[in-house]
Amino acid sequence: MPEFNSWLPWALMSAAFAALTAILAKIGVQGIDSTAATFIRTIVIVVILGCIVAASKVMPPLGSISPRTYIFLGLSALATGASWLCYFRALQLGDAARVAPIDKFSVILVAIFGVTVLGERLSGINWLGVALTAVGLVLVALG
Template sequence: MWIVFSLLAALVTATVVTLSKAGIKNVPSALAFAIQSVLIIAVAWGTVVWQGLWPEVARIDRKSWLILLAAGVLTGVSSLLSFKALSLGNASRVSPLTNLALVFSVTLAAIFLKEKLNWQILVGVALMAGGAIVITLAEPSE
């Protein structure tokens, strides 16, 4: 089931990139991100309430709070950087580079989470990185 959710997340992310690029044509990238963030907060907390998870907030330990807060700040920084990149470049070239996060995620998971990497994962990471490089170096079609 994780594969289905992963593919749906990828499809939604691709749609978000496309809509964001279209939406920032006449709007500063930081303002566009702020507008989307308000809606993200509403959807996220709405989901927490709808699923009855509100009481769980009090049960989160200090270490988890710190990790989640750090991840939240980095998510915001990542989104601001992505919006800025989209405001300056074509979505078809920006998105592959921002999706090098996949390569970095595999690397960081191996280092910090001690996840094991096999040859298939390493080949996949190399192909993803290679694809992003090829797209980045391609002549822009204008």
């Protein structure tokens, strides 16, 4: 995997893969329960990430990882799983072009949580961007 020195290429690739996720998942959930579809997807992810971790030899000894890290990664995994289950069910019931923008409401929530929970700071122009993003999401999803 290429190592870029900036977060931006990784964020752009994340957006592109997220877009593909919506389209491919919408096709994939046809004719199967959304929970089973999420399970199959998760197995594929676990196998691929296991191969990447093994090949890159980046896994530290399990005993060297702090309990706090385990707790927060575990909570993050629970949130991810809940998100995926809800996302796949929404895709099964609705149009990908309407479901995905609502899912991306997480962008607004991350800004709010980043400020309130993590103590991050956003400028006035950043908050304007958050507000415009919210308006855009509503227009795409409900318009």
